[in-house]
Amino acid sequence: LNGTLAAGDYIGFTFFTGYMSMLAASIFFIVERGTVNDKWKTSLLISALITFIAAVHYFYMRGVWLDTHESPTQFRYIDWTLTVPLMCIEYFLILKPAGAKTGMLSRLIFGSVVMLVAGYIGEAVVPAQNVMWGIISTLGWALIIYEIYMGEASKLAAASSNEDVKTGFKVMRWFTLVGWAIYPVGYMMLPGNLLSGFSGNIDLAYNIADAINKIGFGLVVWNIAKGATASEA
Amino acid sequence: LNGTLAAGDYIGFTFFTGYMSMLAASIFFIVERGTVNDKWKTSLLISALITFIAAVHYFYMRGVWLDTHESPTQFRYIDWTLTVPLMCIEYFLILKPAGAKTGMLSRLIFGSVVMLVAGYIGEAVVPAQNVMWGIISTLGWALIIYEIYMGEASKLAAASSNEDVKTGFKVMRWFTLVGWAIYPVGYMMLPGNLLSGFSGNIDLAYNIADAINKIGFGLVVWNIAKGATASEA
Ligand SMILES: CC1=C(/C=C/C(C)=C/C=C/C(C)=C/C=O)C(C)(C)CCC1
Ligand SMILES: CC1=C(/C=C/C(C)=C/C=C/C(C)=C/C=O)C(C)(C)CCC1
Numbered sequence: 354l355n356g357t358l359a360a361g362d363y364i365g366f367t368f369f370t371g372y373m374s375m376l377a378a379s380i381f382f383i384v385e386r387g388t389v390n391d392k393w394k395t396s397l398l399i400s401a402l403i404t405f406i407a408a409v410h411y412f413y414m415r416g417v418w419l420d421t422h423e424s425p426t427q428f429r430y431i432d433w434t435l436t437v438p439l440m441c442i443e444y445f446l447i448l449k450p451a452g453a454k455t456g457m458l459s460r461l462i463f464g465s466v467v468m469l470v471a472g473y474i475g476e477a478v479v480p481a482q483n484v485m486w487g488i489i490s491t492l493g494w495a496l497i498i499y500e501i502y503m504g505e506a507s508k509l510a511a512a513s514s515n516e517d518v519k520t521g522f523k524v525m526r527w528f529t530l531v532g533w534a535i536y537p538v539g540y541m542m543l544p545g546n547l548l549s550g551f552s553g554n555i556d557l558a559y560n561i562a563d564a565i566n567k568i569g570f571g572l573v574v575w576n577i578a579k580g581a582t583a584s585e586a
Numbered sequence: 587l588n589g590t591l592a593a594g595d596y597i598g599f600t601f602f603t604g605y606m607s608m609l610a611a612s613i614f615f616i617v618e619r620g621t622v623n624d625k626w627k628t629s630l631l632i633s634a635l636i637t638f639i640a641a642v643h644y645f646y647m648r649g650v651w652l653d654t655h656e657s658p659t660q661f662r663y664i665d666w667t668l669t670v671p672l673m674c675i676e677y678f679l680i681l682k683p684a685g686a687k688t689g690m691l692s693r694l695i696f697g698s699v700v701m702l703v704a705g706y707i708g709e710a711v712v713p714a715q716n717v718m719w720g721i722i723s724t725l726g727w728a729l730i731i732y733e734i735y736m737g738e739a740s741k742l743a744a745a746s747s748n749e750d751v752k753t754g755f756k757v758m759r760w761f762t763l764v765g766w767a768i769y770p771v772g773y774m775m776l777p778g779n780l781l782s783g784f785s786g787n788i789d790l791a792y793n794i795a796d797a798i799n800k801i802g803f804g805l806v807v808w809n810i811a812k813g814a815t816a817s818e819a
Contacts (some may be wrong), residue, residue, distance in 0.1 A: 383617070391621055398617050402610045409606060427591045431602045435610070477593040 357419045367560040368415035375408035378568045385575060390585055393578035396446045400571035403436045403443075407567050424556055430473045436567065437465045440529075441497075443574055447522060448506060451513035457505050460496065467493030476543065483543050491537060501526040517584065521577035528570045535562035590652045600793040601648035608641035611801045618808060623818055626811035629679045633804035636669045636676075640800050657789050663706045669800065670698045673762075674730075676807055680755060681739060684746035690738050693729065700726030709776065716776050724770060734759040750817065754810035761803045768795035 358365050382401035386394050410432035417425035441461035445453050468490045475486030500506050501522075510522040539558025541548040591598050615634035619627050643665035650658035674694035678686050701723045708719030733739050734755075743755040772791025774781040 386617075394621060395618065398614060402613060405613070406606055406610055409609075426593065427595075427599065428602075431599060431606070434599075434603050435606055 364554075364556050364560070365415065365418055367557060368411060368418050371560045371564060372408060372411035372415055374564055374568060375404045375411055378571060379405040379408060382571055382575065385579075388582070389578040390582045392450065393581060396443060396574050397578055399439055399443055399446065400574050403439050403567050404571060406435050406439075407432055407563060418556070424476075426473075426477050429559060430469065430477070433469055437469060438462050440566075440570065441465060443570070444501065444506060444525065447518060447525070447574065447577065448509045448513070450515065451509045451518060453506070453509055457500065457509075460500050460504070461506075464493045464496030464500070467496065469493075472540065476540070480543065481545065483540070483546050487537065487540055487546065490540075494533065494537075498526075498530060501529060515581060517577045517580035521573055521580070524573045525570065528566055528573065532562065532566045532569065535559075535565070597787070597790050597793070598648070598651055600790060601644060601651050604793045604797060605641060605644035605648055607797060607801060608637045608644055611804060612638040612641060615804055615808065618812075621815070622811040623815045625683065626814060629676060629807050630811055632672055632676055632679065633807050636672050636800050637804060639668050639672075640665055640796060651789070657709075659706075659710050662792060663702060663710070666702055670702060671695050673799075673803065674698060676803070677734065677739060677758065680751060680758070680807065680810065681742045681746070683748065684742045684751065686739070686742055690733065690742075693733050693737070694739075697726045697729030697733070700729065702726075705773065709773070713776065714778065716773070716779050720770065720773055720779065723773075727766065727770075731759075731763060734762060748814060750810045750813035754806055754813070757806045758803065761799055761806065765795065765799045765802065768792075768798070 358369065379401045382397050382404065386397035386401070389397060410428045413428045414425040417423070417428065441458060444461060445455075445458040448457070471486045471490035471493060475483035475490065479486070507526075510519060513519050513522075535558055538548070539555045539562065540546065542555050542558065543549065591602070612634045615630050615637065619630035619634070622630060643661045646661045647658040650656070650661065674691060677694060678688075678691040681690070704719045704723035704726060708716035708723065712719070740759075743752060746752050746755075768791055771781070772788045772795065773779065775788050775791065776782065
């Protein structure tokens with residue numbers, strides 16, 4: 354395996370750092386789970402599962418990359434199909450003590466499904482129309498943004514009596530707005546799309562975004578749980 | 587392995603998401619087991635074993651699929667032979683505090699054996715007669731439905747003093763009625779069967795059904811255990 358990562362293959366480099374950082378993050382979250390109050394344990398477990406699922410798919414993706422130097426689009430979307438809904442569940446679990454209902458979770462997951470199905474169609478099924486599918490996908494993302502910035506989720510967080518949840522939620526949604534924005538920028542580098550002059554760097558964008566949004570987001574959840582545990586004690 | 591999952595092979599896609607979600611669910615159940623009262627720990631362990639057994643067989647099945655694009659019928663039934671009886675055991679464990687006897691477990695397992703043996707004969711041994719074997723298989727399923735909707739199991743649950751068990755049991759049996767119904771619908775897409783116009787999607791139906799019935803059902807058990815632990819504390 355190792356012999357085939359050429360010097361200067363910096364995209365391949367990020368597949369390797371992506372794999373290892375996801376695996377290390379999983380261990381971190383699962384072990385740290387032992388130090389927080391019971392009601393936060395499930396959240397840390399979900400953080401660990403998100404990075405673990407990613408670690409497995411990065412393992413496959415770096416293999417595809419080394420063998421073909423093509424985008425491992427299938428594995429990318431297989432990974433997102435599992436991890437994005439889990440991130441919606443993180444929002445739900447964090448806001449549950451504040452009274453979150455499953456309707457909120459359904460709306461977040463619905464937005465994710467629109468976003469990912471349209472994105473997959475644009476990248477893998479009818480790439481000639483990737484601009485149109487990108488726009489549809491962005492609408493799905495906009496539903497999520499709406500829910501957490503103006504919808505029920507934002508109201509619940511604002512009404513929460515727990516300061517750690519309140520400030521933590523603001524950081525979480527900032528990830529969903531700013532961190533997730535790296536993905537559509539990557540997508541726009543596809544041939545025939547708005548930034549296609551930069552073609553070839555879509556995987557670099559996705560790998561950087563994944564590290565920020567999976568590990569960084571998990572660390573925010575971890576921080577909320579740690580802070581709340583300290584103040585509840 | 588990796589190179590051969592083609593763009594647009596959405597059945598292959600579900601073999602991969604199936605594999606990973608089963609593995610993640612196993613970790614979830616086994617770790618969360620630590621947070622419930624002792625008397626619920628065995629139930630969560632069984633949930634974890636069901637998804638773990640499935641993860642291993644999905645690993646095999648996705649390999650068969652990638653190599654041949656044919657239904658991995660053998661592994662499908664090997665998996666069900668192990669996991670369906672374990673689901674019967676889940677019913678038994680949940681109703682044990684309410685006084686379940688092993689007779690109930692035997693009846694559930696008898697129904698499962700009829701259902702699976704007949705289904706296997708129809709799919710793999712004499713496919714020309716798959717309609718007849720499908721009907722016999724459905725009779726086995728009907729025995730299970732009878733037991734949990736009208737038989738002893740339903741009476742025990744109704745008489746239980748534990749609210750979490752009572753409402754949880756209703757959700758569990760709903761899975762066995764509605765979630766399990768996806769399997770015979772998939773089976774009817776076999777050539778020569780009632781819905782054969784849809785031929786080729788039997789694996790898609792089975793993969794979706796497995797995710798719902800193994801992970802979803804396990805989550806219901808988890809929810810009962812969590813709720814009961816909170817109210818017993
Ligand atoms: C808006 C948009 C997209 C957004 C993708 C996103 C936001 C993916 C997020 C993935 C995450 C957060 C995974 C973490 O576990 C696509 C599909 C690239 C297509 C173009 C339009
Ligand atoms: C009724 C019927 C069938 C039912 C299969 C079922 C209900 C399988 C359930 C499997 C589960 C729940 C596995 C989970 O671990 C067959 C065999 C397709 C054959 C056609 C008739």
